[in-house]
Amino acid sequence: MDYAASFFEGRGSQWNYNSLKNFNAISTAVQHHLQRVYMTLAATVLLSAVGVYIHTLWNIGGIITSLLFIGASTWLAVTPSTAENENKRLQLLGAAALCEGASLGTLVGQVLQFNPSIVMFAFLGSTAIFACFTGAALLAKRREYLFLGGILSSVISMMLMMQFGSMFVGRGAFMFNVELYLGLAVFVGYVLFDTQMIIERASLGDYDYIKHTLDLFMDFVAIFVRILVIMTKNANERERKDRERRRRRD
Template sequence: MNAFDRSKTDALFQFSHISHSTQEHLKKVYSSLAICMCLAAVGSYVYIYLVARLVTVSAVSPLTERKRLAVLEGFALLTGFDLGPILDSVIAVDPNIIATAFVGTSVIFICFTLSCLYDTHRGHLFLRGTLVSSCSILLLAYLTSVFFGSTLLFEANTYLGLLVTCGFVLFDTQLIIEKAENGDKDYIWHCVTLFYDFISIFRRLMIILYTKEKDKKTVSQRILCKMIPTDV
């Protein structure tokens, strides 16, 4: 019985119909695949670890400030990596979009921040309920656009998301001021909040500008094709 089972096992791993060179090639392919899977797992672990550390960073003792800054810097680096695919797509259409989106994000961020700094009544703190409800609507709209493949709904979601993110800049800035006035001087955690707001605005502005520029090029190509005579 054991001999029979062993013969079945040996037959399972016999690939005599595949040439030796192809077998060696497949070994390299699957060895490389295993390495890639391991590296992907390590990258995912590092990302999750840094995110988890950021979530609990407000509870860490001030004595570990250097470690917290290191975690913050690592998270910022990974965020840059995460933007890579979007940046690559944007560069393929028009590299100037990146600079335009960055300048636009900076202007929006500075203007809304100054608005909060000059507001003595902390009126933007009451935006919390509206912003949370808007996030739920955005999530529902996004899932609907993915499920039905609606381009119009996706664009509406992008514009509304940009508006909501601007609202979060107002709310988060005034919340940071309010906390600081009450003794909470955790600048690292407050930096995380504003950094996320800035990146969110930058990402959405890039998507909006990218979509418009791509549509312009599509229309221009169609017009050019119509102008070219078809008869020889």
């Protein structure tokens, strides 16, 4: 059944609220698993915010915290998902979130000095985008967006090659904007893909909610960073134009 199409009834102009609660294609066990994933994700994002705050106090974010994030994430990935390892893996997830938050602290701190409201609106915008596309993935037909996996991987590879090439030829404003907006589109696509992959894996008996949380957390952070940069760039451009207009009037 196409749940995206079932949003509308009659001539397509009447909203069907009941369709929002129609998850019959997802088993009860998988629904419970998803609830666990999203509750853990909320806690992980909160820990990341704590990491940002810690950076503002002690300026610890940088290459070391980025490496620690990679190390904690890798350690989590290679640690078997068993009941005995659950607390250990949760601690690794929390450590990864704290390190990622500290790594983002420099960027967030600079934006806070420029305009604190941008950080709040970037977070709210990222949350709204993440929620909308997660909802789309949950309500769509099963496996509908799994084809995106190969496309997104190819685009990521192309972007990496573009960044590598820019080391030799330089990166202008046009290339920067391409990487910025294309990267945002890619990670929005990954929200769709990863959500449906989580559903499929859970349907096959993979209830590793900690690993699934890490996948979605990385998607959320990637979206947040790009929206934060986009909003800051636009605010800078508006401020520059305002200064030019004031200078002309004077």
